[in-house]
Amino acid sequence: MVNVNNKKIPASTISRLFVYLRELSELIKVNINTISSAELGERTNLSDAQVRKDLGYFGQFGVSGSGYNTQELKAALEKILGRDKTWNVAVVGAGHLGMALLTYPGFADHGLNIVAAFDSKAKKIDRKIGDVTISTIDDIEKIIKAKNISIAIIAVPAQSAQAVTEKLVEAGIECILNFAPAALAVPENVKVKDVDLSRELETLSYFLVNKKA
Amino acid sequence: MVNVNNKKIPASTISRLFVYLRELSELIKVNINTISSAELGERTNLSDAQVRKDLGYFGQFGVSGSGYNTQELKAALEKILGRDKTWNVAVVGAGHLGMALLTYPGFADHGLNIVAAFDSKAKKIDRKIGDVTISTIDDIEKIIKAKNISIAIIAVPAQSAQAVTEKLVEAGIECILNFAPAALAVPENVKVKDVDLSRELETLSYFLVNKKA
Numbered sequence: 001m002v003n004v005n006n007k008k009i010p011a012s013t014i015s016r017l018f019v020y021l022r023e024l025s026e027l028i029k030v031n032i033n034t035i036s037s038a039e040l041g042e043r044t045n046l047s048d049a050q051v052r053k054d055l056g057y058f059g060q061f062g063v064s065g066s067g068y069n070t071q072e073l074k075a076a077l078e079k080i081l082g083r084d085k086t087w088n089v090a091v092v093g094a095g096h097l098g099m100a101l102l103t104y105p106g107f108a109d110h111g112l113n114i115v116a117a118f119d120s121k122a123k124k125i126d127r128k129i130g131d132v133t134i135s136t137i138d139d140i141e142k143i144i145k146a147k148n149i150s151i152a153i154i155a156v157p158a159q160s161a162q163a164v165t166e167k168l169v170e171a172g173i174e175c176i177l178n179f180a181p182a183a184l185a186v187p188e189n190v191k192v193k194d195v196d197l198s199r200e201l202e203t204l205s206y207f208l209v210n211k212k213a
Numbered sequence: 214m215v216n217v218n219n220k221k222i223p224a225s226t227i228s229r230l231f232v233y234l235r236e237l238s239e240l241i242k243v244n245i246n247t248i249s250s251a252e253l254g255e256r257t258n259l260s261d262a263q264v265r266k267d268l269g270y271f272g273q274f275g276v277s278g279s280g281y282n283t284q285e286l287k288a289a290l291e292k293i294l295g296r297d298k299t300w301n302v303a304v305v306g307a308g309h310l311g312m313a314l315l316t317y318p319g320f321a322d323h324g325l326n327i328v329a330a331f332d333s334k335a336k337k338i339d340r341k342i343g344d345v346t347i348s349t350i351d352d353i354e355k356i357i358k359a360k361n362i363s364i365a366i367i368a369v370p371a372q373s374a375q376a377v378t379e380k381l382v383e384a385g386i387e388c389i390l391n392f393a394p395a396a397l398a399v400p401e402n403v404k405v406k407d408v409d410l411s412r413e414l415e416t417l418s419y420f421l422v423n424k425k426a
Contacts, residue, residue, distance in 0.1 A: 085422065151418075
Protein backbone atom coordinates (compact mmCIF):
# COMPACT_ATOMS: atom_id res chain seq x y z
CA MET A 1 0.00 0.00 0.00
CA VAL A 2 1.18 3.50 -0.77
CA ASN A 3 -0.40 6.66 0.56
CA VAL A 4 -1.52 9.23 -2.00
CA ASN A 5 -3.47 12.25 -0.74
CA ASN A 6 -4.00 10.25 2.45
CA LYS A 7 -5.62 7.40 0.51
CA LYS A 8 -4.18 3.89 0.67
CA ILE A 9 -3.58 2.61 -2.86
CA PRO A 10 -3.26 -1.19 -3.25
CA ALA A 11 -0.14 -2.40 -5.09
CA SER A 12 -2.41 -4.39 -7.40
CA THR A 13 -4.13 -1.16 -8.46
CA ILE A 14 -0.74 0.29 -9.40
CA SER A 15 0.05 -2.82 -11.47
CA ARG A 16 -3.25 -2.43 -13.29
CA LEU A 17 -2.56 1.26 -14.01
CA PHE A 18 0.46 0.07 -16.03
CA VAL A 19 -1.84 -2.29 -17.92
CA TYR A 20 -4.22 0.60 -18.68
CA LEU A 21 -1.27 2.75 -19.73
CA ARG A 22 -0.08 0.14 -22.25
CA GLU A 23 -3.60 -0.24 -23.60
CA LEU A 24 -4.02 3.54 -23.95
CA SER A 25 -0.75 3.71 -25.93
CA GLU A 26 -2.14 1.08 -28.30
CA LEU A 27 -5.44 2.97 -28.66
CA ILE A 28 -3.67 6.25 -29.41
CA LYS A 29 -1.59 4.51 -32.09
CA VAL A 30 -4.81 3.64 -33.92
CA ASN A 31 -6.26 7.14 -33.40
CA ILE A 32 -8.90 6.26 -30.82
CA ASN A 33 -9.54 9.44 -28.83
CA THR A 34 -12.08 8.39 -26.22
CA ILE A 35 -12.86 5.16 -24.42
CA SER A 36 -15.37 4.17 -21.74
CA SER A 37 -14.36 2.37 -18.55
CA ALA A 38 -16.35 -0.64 -19.81
CA GLU A 39 -14.40 -0.76 -23.09
CA LEU A 40 -11.07 -0.26 -21.31
CA GLY A 41 -12.06 -3.11 -18.99
CA GLU A 42 -13.05 -5.31 -21.93
CA ARG A 43 -9.66 -4.76 -23.58
CA THR A 44 -7.71 -5.46 -20.39
CA ASN A 45 -9.87 -8.34 -19.19
CA LEU A 46 -11.07 -6.48 -16.14
CA SER A 47 -14.56 -5.54 -15.05
CA ASP A 48 -15.96 -2.07 -15.65
CA ALA A 49 -16.24 -1.67 -11.85
CA GLN A 50 -12.56 -2.55 -11.40
CA VAL A 51 -11.41 0.07 -13.92
CA ARG A 52 -13.54 2.78 -12.32
CA LYS A 53 -12.41 1.81 -8.82
CA ASP A 54 -8.71 1.86 -9.80
CA LEU A 55 -8.85 5.23 -11.55
CA GLY A 56 -11.13 6.64 -8.86
CA TYR A 57 -8.25 6.62 -6.34
CA PHE A 58 -6.58 9.39 -8.32
CA GLY A 59 -9.47 11.72 -9.04
CA GLN A 60 -12.03 12.32 -11.74
CA PHE A 61 -10.70 11.50 -15.22
CA GLY A 62 -13.67 10.76 -17.45
CA VAL A 63 -16.50 12.99 -18.55
CA SER A 64 -19.76 11.36 -17.45
CA GLY A 65 -21.41 9.69 -20.45
CA SER A 66 -18.54 10.24 -22.89
CA GLY A 67 -15.69 8.25 -21.35
CA TYR A 68 -12.03 9.05 -21.00
CA ASN A 69 -9.90 11.11 -23.39
CA THR A 70 -7.13 8.61 -24.22
CA GLN A 71 -4.34 11.22 -24.55
CA GLU A 72 -5.27 12.95 -21.30
CA LEU A 73 -5.65 9.73 -19.34
CA LYS A 74 -2.31 8.43 -20.70
CA ALA A 75 -0.52 11.65 -19.67
CA ALA A 76 -2.17 11.56 -16.23
CA LEU A 77 -1.20 7.91 -15.66
CA GLU A 78 2.41 8.55 -16.78
CA LYS A 79 2.67 11.31 -14.23
CA ILE A 80 1.04 9.24 -11.46
CA LEU A 81 3.29 6.28 -12.21
CA GLY A 82 6.56 8.17 -12.58
CA ARG A 83 6.88 6.97 -16.18
CA ASP A 84 7.71 10.49 -17.34
CA LYS A 85 11.04 10.19 -15.47
CA THR A 86 14.13 7.96 -15.67
CA TRP A 87 15.72 6.19 -12.71
CA ASN A 88 19.20 4.91 -11.98
CA VAL A 89 19.34 1.29 -10.88
CA ALA A 90 22.01 -0.86 -9.16
CA VAL A 91 22.22 -4.66 -9.33
CA VAL A 92 23.63 -6.31 -6.22
CA GLY A 93 25.01 -9.79 -6.88
CA ALA A 94 26.72 -10.63 -10.15
CA GLY A 95 26.04 -14.36 -10.13
CA HIS A 96 23.90 -15.99 -12.82
CA LEU A 97 20.79 -13.95 -12.09
CA GLY A 98 22.64 -10.66 -11.62
CA MET A 99 24.52 -11.19 -14.89
CA ALA A 100 21.26 -12.06 -16.63
CA LEU A 101 19.74 -8.79 -15.39
CA LEU A 102 22.84 -6.78 -16.36
CA THR A 103 22.65 -8.12 -19.89
CA TYR A 104 18.84 -8.09 -20.14
CA PRO A 105 17.56 -5.75 -22.85
CA GLY A 106 14.48 -3.68 -22.24
CA PHE A 107 15.06 -1.95 -18.92
CA ALA A 108 15.93 1.32 -20.68
CA ASP A 109 12.56 1.26 -22.48
CA HIS A 110 10.95 1.48 -19.06
CA GLY A 111 13.03 4.49 -17.99
CA LEU A 112 15.35 2.30 -15.93
CA ASN A 113 19.12 2.68 -16.37
CA ILE A 114 21.36 0.09 -14.75
CA VAL A 115 24.42 2.15 -13.81
CA ALA A 116 26.14 0.03 -11.13
CA ALA A 117 26.70 -3.58 -10.11
CA PHE A 118 28.16 -5.05 -6.93
CA ASP A 119 29.55 -8.42 -5.90
CA SER A 120 31.45 -9.77 -2.93
CA LYS A 121 33.76 -12.11 -4.89
CA ALA A 122 37.19 -10.64 -5.66
CA LYS A 123 37.38 -12.33 -9.06
CA LYS A 124 34.24 -10.51 -10.22
CA ILE A 125 35.37 -6.99 -9.19
CA ASP A 126 36.33 -4.64 -12.03
CA ARG A 127 34.80 -6.89 -14.69
CA LYS A 128 32.93 -4.79 -17.22
CA ILE A 129 29.45 -5.92 -18.37
CA GLY A 130 28.33 -3.61 -21.17
CA ASP A 131 28.72 -0.10 -19.76
CA VAL A 132 28.71 -1.24 -16.12
CA THR A 133 31.79 -2.17 -14.08
CA ILE A 134 31.29 -4.53 -11.15
CA SER A 135 32.31 -2.95 -7.83
CA THR A 136 32.92 -4.42 -4.41
CA ILE A 137 29.98 -4.51 -2.01
CA ASP A 138 32.05 -2.34 0.34
CA ASP A 139 31.60 0.56 -2.09
CA ILE A 140 27.79 0.39 -2.12
CA GLU A 141 27.23 3.58 -0.14
CA LYS A 142 29.84 5.62 -2.00
CA ILE A 143 28.68 4.60 -5.48
CA ILE A 144 24.95 4.77 -4.79
CA LYS A 145 25.31 8.35 -3.63
CA ALA A 146 27.76 9.38 -6.38
CA LYS A 147 25.57 7.90 -9.14
CA ASN A 148 22.25 9.11 -7.76
CA ILE A 149 20.80 5.58 -7.69
CA SER A 150 17.17 5.23 -6.58
CA ILE A 151 16.41 1.54 -7.13
CA ALA A 152 18.39 -1.56 -6.14
CA ILE A 153 17.88 -5.09 -7.43
CA ILE A 154 18.93 -7.84 -5.03
CA ALA A 155 20.24 -10.91 -6.84
CA VAL A 156 22.33 -12.50 -4.09
CA PRO A 157 21.73 -15.85 -2.36
CA ALA A 158 19.02 -15.88 0.33
CA GLN A 159 21.52 -16.04 3.18
CA SER A 160 23.24 -12.79 2.11
CA ALA A 161 20.08 -10.85 1.25
CA GLN A 162 19.39 -9.23 4.64
CA ALA A 163 22.99 -8.00 5.10
CA VAL A 164 22.98 -6.49 1.59
CA THR A 165 19.60 -4.88 2.27
CA GLU A 166 20.97 -3.19 5.37
CA LYS A 167 23.89 -1.73 3.40
CA LEU A 168 21.47 -0.45 0.76
CA VAL A 169 19.17 1.13 3.32
CA GLU A 170 22.16 2.81 4.99
CA ALA A 171 23.13 4.18 1.57
CA GLY A 172 19.67 5.76 1.33
CA ILE A 173 17.95 3.30 -1.03
CA GLU A 174 14.17 3.29 -0.58
CA CYS A 175 13.17 0.98 -3.42
CA ILE A 176 14.25 -2.66 -3.70
CA LEU A 177 13.37 -5.37 -6.16
CA ASN A 178 14.20 -8.64 -4.39
CA PHE A 179 14.88 -11.84 -6.34
CA ALA A 180 16.33 -13.63 -3.29
CA PRO A 181 13.87 -16.11 -1.75
CA ALA A 182 14.13 -14.36 1.63
CA ALA A 183 11.77 -12.07 3.53
CA LEU A 184 13.64 -8.80 4.00
CA ALA A 185 13.24 -6.67 7.12
CA VAL A 186 13.33 -2.98 6.19
CA PRO A 187 12.33 0.34 7.79
CA GLU A 188 8.85 1.64 7.04
CA ASN A 189 10.01 4.13 4.42
CA VAL A 190 11.58 1.41 2.24
CA LYS A 191 9.53 -0.41 -0.40
CA VAL A 192 10.46 -4.01 -1.25
CA LYS A 193 8.95 -5.88 -4.17
CA ASP A 194 9.60 -9.62 -4.05
CA VAL A 195 9.85 -11.47 -7.35
CA ASP A 196 9.10 -15.17 -7.54
CA LEU A 197 10.15 -16.40 -10.97
CA SER A 198 8.25 -19.64 -10.51
CA ARG A 199 4.96 -17.71 -10.56
CA GLU A 200 5.58 -16.95 -14.22
CA LEU A 201 5.21 -20.66 -14.86
CA GLU A 202 2.01 -21.03 -12.87
CA THR A 203 -0.53 -20.21 -15.52
CA LEU A 204 1.05 -22.70 -17.93
CA SER A 205 -0.08 -25.65 -15.83
CA TYR A 206 -3.65 -24.41 -16.30
CA PHE A 207 -3.18 -24.50 -20.05
CA LEU A 208 -1.83 -28.04 -19.91
CA VAL A 209 -4.81 -29.47 -18.06
CA ASN A 210 -7.30 -27.60 -20.21
CA LYS A 211 -5.85 -28.04 -23.67
CA LYS A 212 -7.89 -29.95 -26.21
CA ALA A 213 -6.91 -33.59 -26.50
CA MET B 214 -7.37 -17.03 -24.14
CA VAL B 215 -8.07 -20.67 -23.44
CA ASN B 216 -11.28 -22.50 -24.23
CA VAL B 217 -13.05 -24.24 -21.36
CA ASN B 218 -16.46 -25.74 -22.01
CA ASN B 219 -16.52 -23.58 -25.15
CA LYS B 220 -16.03 -20.39 -23.09
CA LYS B 221 -13.03 -18.15 -23.74
CA ILE B 222 -11.18 -17.55 -20.49
CA PRO B 223 -8.86 -14.51 -20.40
CA ALA B 224 -5.27 -15.18 -19.28
CA SER B 225 -5.67 -12.45 -16.68
CA THR B 226 -8.57 -14.38 -15.11
CA ILE B 227 -6.31 -17.42 -14.79
CA SER B 228 -3.62 -15.28 -13.11
CA ARG B 229 -6.20 -14.01 -10.64
CA LEU B 230 -7.39 -17.56 -9.87
CA PHE B 231 -3.85 -18.24 -8.58
CA VAL B 232 -4.17 -15.13 -6.39
CA TYR B 233 -7.50 -16.41 -5.00
CA LEU B 234 -5.94 -19.82 -4.45
CA ARG B 235 -3.09 -18.34 -2.37
CA GLU B 236 -5.56 -16.27 -0.36
CA LEU B 237 -7.79 -19.31 0.27
CA SER B 238 -4.77 -21.26 1.56
CA GLU B 239 -4.09 -18.41 4.02
CA LEU B 240 -7.73 -18.34 5.14
CA ILE B 241 -7.81 -22.10 5.69
CA LYS B 242 -4.65 -21.84 7.82
CA VAL B 243 -6.51 -19.53 10.20
CA ASN B 244 -9.63 -21.73 10.19
CA ILE B 245 -11.90 -19.48 8.14
CA ASN B 246 -14.47 -21.76 6.51
CA THR B 247 -16.55 -19.41 4.39
CA ILE B 248 -15.90 -16.15 2.58
CA SER B 249 -18.02 -13.86 0.44
CA SER B 250 -16.88 -12.65 -3.00
CA ALA B 251 -16.72 -9.12 -1.55
CA GLU B 252 -14.39 -10.23 1.27
CA LEU B 253 -12.24 -12.27 -1.11
CA GLY B 254 -12.05 -9.19 -3.34
CA GLU B 255 -11.15 -6.96 -0.41
CA ARG B 256 -8.28 -9.28 0.57
CA THR B 257 -6.93 -9.52 -2.98
CA ASN B 258 -7.50 -5.86 -3.88
CA LEU B 259 -10.08 -6.68 -6.54
CA SER B 260 -13.68 -5.61 -6.85
CA ASP B 261 -16.52 -7.88 -5.78
CA ALA B 262 -17.71 -7.88 -9.43
CA GLN B 263 -14.28 -9.01 -10.65
CA VAL B 264 -14.17 -11.97 -8.26
CA ARG B 265 -17.65 -13.09 -9.24
CA LYS B 266 -16.91 -12.67 -12.96
CA ASP B 267 -13.66 -14.67 -12.73
CA LEU B 268 -15.17 -17.56 -10.78
CA GLY B 269 -18.33 -17.43 -12.90
CA TYR B 270 -16.44 -18.77 -15.92
CA PHE B 271 -16.08 -22.10 -14.15
CA GLY B 272 -19.54 -22.62 -12.72
CA GLN B 273 -21.44 -22.00 -9.53
CA PHE B 274 -19.21 -22.18 -6.45
CA GLY B 275 -20.86 -20.13 -3.73
CA VAL B 276 -24.16 -20.61 -1.96
CA SER B 277 -26.23 -17.48 -2.47
CA GLY B 278 -26.14 -15.37 0.70
CA SER B 279 -23.54 -17.45 2.55
CA GLY B 280 -20.45 -17.13 0.35
CA TYR B 281 -17.90 -19.70 -0.68
CA ASN B 282 -16.72 -22.69 1.34
CA THR B 283 -12.96 -22.04 1.47
CA GLN B 284 -11.93 -25.73 1.38
CA GLU B 285 -14.25 -26.55 -1.51
CA LEU B 286 -13.28 -23.49 -3.54
CA LYS B 287 -9.57 -24.18 -2.96
CA ALA B 288 -9.95 -27.80 -4.12
CA ALA B 289 -11.96 -26.69 -7.17
CA LEU B 290 -9.37 -24.05 -8.14
CA GLU B 291 -6.49 -26.52 -7.71
CA LYS B 292 -8.21 -28.87 -10.09
CA ILE B 293 -9.04 -26.12 -12.61
CA LEU B 294 -5.48 -24.79 -12.50
CA GLY B 295 -3.68 -28.11 -12.67
CA ARG B 296 -2.06 -27.45 -9.30
CA ASP B 297 -2.95 -30.94 -8.14
CA LYS B 298 -0.42 -32.31 -10.65
CA THR B 299 3.34 -32.04 -11.20
CA TRP B 300 4.99 -31.17 -14.51
CA ASN B 301 8.39 -31.85 -16.00
CA VAL B 302 10.16 -28.78 -17.32
CA ALA B 303 13.14 -28.23 -19.66
CA VAL B 304 15.31 -25.10 -19.75
CA VAL B 305 16.73 -24.25 -23.18
CA GLY B 306 19.79 -22.01 -23.01
CA ALA B 307 22.33 -22.37 -20.20
CA GLY B 308 23.68 -18.82 -20.30
CA HIS B 309 23.26 -16.48 -17.34
CA LEU B 310 19.48 -16.56 -17.31
CA GLY B 311 19.23 -20.31 -17.96
CA MET B 312 21.71 -21.02 -15.18
CA ALA B 313 19.81 -18.68 -12.86
CA LEU B 314 16.61 -20.63 -13.58
CA LEU B 315 18.34 -24.00 -13.15
CA THR B 316 19.58 -22.95 -9.71
CA TYR B 317 16.46 -21.01 -8.70
CA PRO B 318 14.73 -22.51 -5.67
CA GLY B 319 10.96 -22.66 -5.50
CA PHE B 320 9.90 -24.25 -8.77
CA ALA B 321 9.29 -27.59 -7.05
CA ASP B 322 6.87 -25.89 -4.60
CA HIS B 323 4.73 -25.04 -7.62
CA GLY B 324 4.69 -28.63 -8.90
CA LEU B 325 7.33 -27.84 -11.52
CA ASN B 326 10.35 -30.15 -11.82
CA ILE B 327 13.22 -29.01 -14.01
CA VAL B 328 14.53 -32.30 -15.42
CA ALA B 329 16.52 -31.22 -18.50
CA ALA B 330 18.64 -28.37 -19.83
CA PHE B 331 19.97 -27.70 -23.31
CA ASP B 332 22.66 -25.50 -24.80
CA SER B 333 24.35 -25.16 -28.18
CA LYS B 334 27.87 -24.50 -26.85
CA ALA B 335 30.14 -27.57 -26.70
CA LYS B 336 31.84 -26.42 -23.50
CA LYS B 337 28.50 -26.40 -21.64
CA ILE B 338 27.44 -29.92 -22.67
CA ASP B 339 27.58 -32.60 -19.94
CA ARG B 340 28.00 -30.02 -17.16
CA LYS B 341 25.88 -30.98 -14.17
CA ILE B 342 23.79 -28.28 -12.44
CA GLY B 343 22.22 -29.81 -9.34
CA ASP B 344 20.45 -32.95 -10.60
CA VAL B 345 20.31 -31.77 -14.21
CA THR B 346 22.95 -32.45 -16.88
CA ILE B 347 23.15 -30.00 -19.79
CA SER B 348 22.53 -31.70 -23.14
CA THR B 349 23.11 -30.58 -26.70
CA ILE B 350 20.23 -28.85 -28.45
CA ASP B 351 20.35 -31.65 -31.04
CA ASP B 352 18.97 -34.02 -28.40
CA ILE B 353 15.89 -31.90 -27.61
CA GLU B 354 13.38 -34.22 -29.27
CA LYS B 355 14.86 -37.42 -27.85
CA ILE B 356 15.12 -36.14 -24.26
CA ILE B 357 11.80 -34.31 -24.19
CA LYS B 358 10.01 -37.49 -25.19
CA ALA B 359 12.09 -39.77 -22.93
CA LYS B 360 11.59 -37.55 -19.87
CA ASN B 361 7.92 -36.79 -20.50
CA ILE B 362 8.52 -33.02 -20.49
CA SER B 363 5.45 -30.78 -20.86
CA ILE B 364 6.84 -27.27 -20.39
CA ALA B 365 9.90 -25.59 -21.94
CA ILE B 366 11.54 -22.38 -20.78
CA ILE B 367 13.36 -20.44 -23.50
CA ALA B 368 16.40 -18.58 -22.16
CA VAL B 369 18.41 -18.18 -25.36
CA PRO B 370 19.29 -14.90 -27.13
CA ALA B 371 16.52 -13.33 -29.22
CA GLN B 372 18.10 -14.32 -32.53
CA SER B 373 18.07 -18.06 -31.63
CA ALA B 374 14.63 -18.14 -30.05
CA GLN B 375 12.55 -18.98 -33.13
CA ALA B 376 14.80 -21.86 -34.22
CA VAL B 377 14.71 -23.33 -30.71
CA THR B 378 10.94 -22.91 -30.60
CA GLU B 379 10.57 -24.91 -33.80
CA LYS B 380 12.64 -27.75 -32.37
CA LEU B 381 10.51 -27.74 -29.22
CA VAL B 382 7.26 -27.77 -31.18
CA GLU B 383 8.54 -30.67 -33.32
CA ALA B 384 9.32 -32.51 -30.09
CA GLY B 385 5.68 -32.08 -29.06
CA ILE B 386 6.00 -29.22 -26.55
CA GLU B 387 2.76 -27.24 -26.24
CA CYS B 388 3.68 -24.89 -23.41
CA ILE B 389 6.52 -22.37 -23.57
CA LEU B 390 7.69 -19.73 -21.12
CA ASN B 391 9.70 -17.28 -23.21
CA PHE B 392 12.33 -15.01 -21.64
CA ALA B 393 13.84 -14.05 -25.01
CA PRO B 394 12.77 -10.59 -26.18
CA ALA B 395 11.40 -12.03 -29.42
CA ALA B 396 7.87 -12.66 -30.69
CA LEU B 397 7.66 -16.40 -31.33
CA ALA B 398 5.60 -17.84 -34.18
CA VAL B 399 3.94 -21.09 -33.08
CA PRO B 400 1.09 -23.31 -34.25
CA GLU B 401 -2.33 -22.64 -32.75
CA ASN B 402 -2.13 -25.53 -30.27
CA VAL B 403 1.01 -24.13 -28.62
CA LYS B 404 0.77 -21.67 -25.72
CA VAL B 405 3.58 -19.13 -25.29
CA LYS B 406 3.88 -16.91 -22.23
CA ASP B 407 6.32 -14.03 -22.70
CA VAL B 408 8.14 -12.78 -19.61
CA ASP B 409 9.46 -9.22 -19.49
CA LEU B 410 11.65 -8.92 -16.40
CA SER B 411 11.65 -5.13 -16.65
CA ARG B 412 7.92 -5.08 -15.83
CA GLU B 413 8.78 -6.24 -12.34
CA LEU B 414 10.52 -2.92 -11.81
CA GLU B 415 7.64 -0.84 -13.16
CA THR B 416 5.64 -0.38 -10.01
CA LEU B 417 8.72 0.79 -8.10
CA SER B 418 8.90 4.04 -10.07
CA TYR B 419 5.38 4.81 -8.85
CA PHE B 420 6.54 4.42 -5.29
CA LEU B 421 9.50 6.73 -5.86
CA VAL B 422 7.40 9.61 -7.15
CA ASN B 423 4.79 9.20 -4.45
CA LYS B 424 6.92 8.60 -1.38
CA LYS B 425 6.71 11.10 1.42
CA ALA B 426 9.44 13.73 1.33
